[in-house]
Amino acid sequence: MKTAQREARAFLKQFHHRPFTVSDLVQALQAQGFSLVTYSRLSNCKEVTTLLSSLRLFDYAAGQSAFTYQDPNLRIVFMLENLSQEEQMILLSHELGHILCRHLDQTVITGPGTGVMQEQEANEFAARLMRYNKACRPRRMAVGAAAVLLIGTGAGVLLFSSSGGAGENATLYLAASVRCSQRKSHRFVGGRDNPTPLPRQQAEKAGYEPCAWCFGFGEKEAHT
Numbered sequence: 001m002k003t004a005q006r007e008a009r010a011f012l013k014q015f016h017h018r019p020f021t022v023s024d025l026v027q028a029l030q031a032q033g034f035s036l037v038t039y040s041r042l043s044n045c046k047e048v049t050t051l052l053s054s055l056r057l058f059d060y061a062a063g064q065s066a067f068t069y070q071d072p073n074l075r076i077v078f079m080l081e082n083l084s085q086e087e088q089m090i091l092l093s094h095e096l097g098h099i100l101c102r103h104l105d106q107t108v109i110t111g112p113g114t115g116v117m118q119e120q121e122a123n124e125f126a127a128r129l130m131r132y133n134k135a136c137r138p139r140r141m142a143v144g145a146a147a148v149l150l151i152g153t154g155a156g157v158l159l160f161s162s163s164g165g166a167g168e169n170a171t172l173y174l175a176a177s178v179r180c181s182q183r184k185s186h187r188f189v190g191g192r193d194n195p196t197p198l199p200r201q202q203a204e205k206a207g208y209e210p211c212a213w214c215f216g217f218g219e220k221e222a223h224t
Contacts, residue, residue: 004121007100008128019136020129022085025092029077032099034068036092038081051076060111066091067111070104089133090126097125 011028012020026036039048041062052058055069057078065087066079077095079088098110103118110122 003101004097004124005128007097008125008132011096011100012129012132015132017136019133022088022092025089025096028096029092029099032075032096034070034075034077034099036077036079038079040081052078057109060109064111066095067109068095068098068104069109071108090130093126093129094122097122101125 015024029036037048037051039052039061044052049058052061055074057069061067061078064078064080065083066077068077069075077092077099079091079095083091095110098104098114098118098121101118101121103110103114103122106118107114110118
């Protein structure tokens with residue numbers, strides 16, 4: 001799974017703690033030389049029908065929600081049309097995982113015949129992307145002692161980073177702009193003016209959580 005982890009981290013670095021979109025995934029596919037073609041299991045336009053038939057994928061596509069095809073002349077990600085944004089995000093993330101993990105170096109098409117390990121890698125890649133986007137969603141600001149600290153700093157969003165390990169007695173550090181539950185040497189805490197120390201239990205009770213950078217990654221992985 002190390003390849004999936006590495007490729008997911010590399011992909012997510014470009015977003016700087018903002019959520020990515022379906023358009024971002026499509027652009028990532030295009031950067032790898034792939035085009036996106038949407039299709040229906042019921043009726044398609046002449047061009048899509050001709051394409052699926054010429055590649056002998058018409059019946060195969062009928063049983064899939066998304067898959068990727070590659071040969072010396074074509075690079076195409078096929079996906080069902082009329083899907084929700086969330087469904088598109090999951091499916092395109094999965095197919096991008098196949099592409100970035102180089103699974104198509106060993107096969108011309110992704111899907112049931114790809115192999116268990118390759119499917120697991122693509123799933124791991126997609127899961128990391130989905131966890132990142134979930135972590136980027138706005139969170140409610142808690143009312144309490146930490147909220148007082150928030151007002152005192154004049155910041156709209158705070159970050160906290162722990163010192164002394166991940167135990168209940170760890171000290172967390174609040175700094176303006178972002179939030180995190182890791183150590184003081186966190187890349188977004190170090191160098192900031194006057195980070196505010198806060199006991200872990202108090203911070204967690206107030207509703208603070210790890211930042212998007214750390215979400216889904218272990219401390220060692222995220223900060224090395």
